Amino acid sequence: MVKGRYFFVGGLIVIIGVVLAVTVFPSEEKRVKKRFRLLSEWVSKRPEENPITMLQKMKDIGTLFLEPSELKAPNDSLSGSYTRQEISAYAGSARSHFSQLDLKLYDLNVAFPEKEVAQVTLTARLIGKFKTGEQVDEIHELDCLMKKVDKKWFFSQIEVIEVLKK
């Protein structure tokens, strides 16, 4: 009976240790995914968002990117290289047209082709409502290149993959 209790307590300590280790020292994949969660959170907009939150989110979005970062989109004039300020300004301007915006990310596949470089493919769905009342529902596959600088992951390149080519 006493032996059984020792096993139980021992097992509990091991489980707590593993949970703590995973929480306190997350894997690189989790760190990368966390950056995507932040991007999704900061791009999304609630109808009641106040101007201060809007400005803060606009600034925060820029901090996720390396300077400069590249955007590649097929047949799109947005393709090019951008500084953090330009990204923040563009994100702010784009968000201001919406009364509600929700960025949902699916099927994140993270690979590490080189040291301190991560390649992430995912499906991004943008659902929103323009201030004019028009609905938006856009889905794209994205191929993102991320680089680790000072123990933090930053977006270096985002490419929009053309799934259906007209």
Added chain:
Amino acid sequence: MFLIRVCLVSLFAYFFFGYLCIPFTIQGTSMEPTYPNGGVNFCWRLRYLLSEPKRHDVVAVRFAGSQVMLLKRVVAREGEQVEFREGKLFVDGREVVESYVRFPCNWNLASRRVEKDSVYVVGDNRSMPIENHHFGQASRIRVMGGPLW
């Protein structure tokens, strides 16, 4: 014995519904009236295991994974020339009768050849302007399967 049965059934259900017969909800009107918005169906992954998608087949086209897919109809296969004239589909210069298209359509699209290992997919609902409809050629490897019904 009961626990073993429960485990086996759970394992079977996980693999069957997770990889072979994936349940999905239709969101959007691009396949109406054949597949209405809000309908529920399953993507049967083995449909094209031993065969290739044929013209008029309805297929599920994946993005980065299986969580989001497009439900579309194959209208042309690799090497074929596809075009729209006043809403009518032409493949290799011949008009194709499409009984599943019920809404009026006035699309015009210049002729283009479907690339190797690709299929040309379009939705059944073509009542919207052509620029608002998600269609085009998809790589064969993106075709995940077809709806169960």
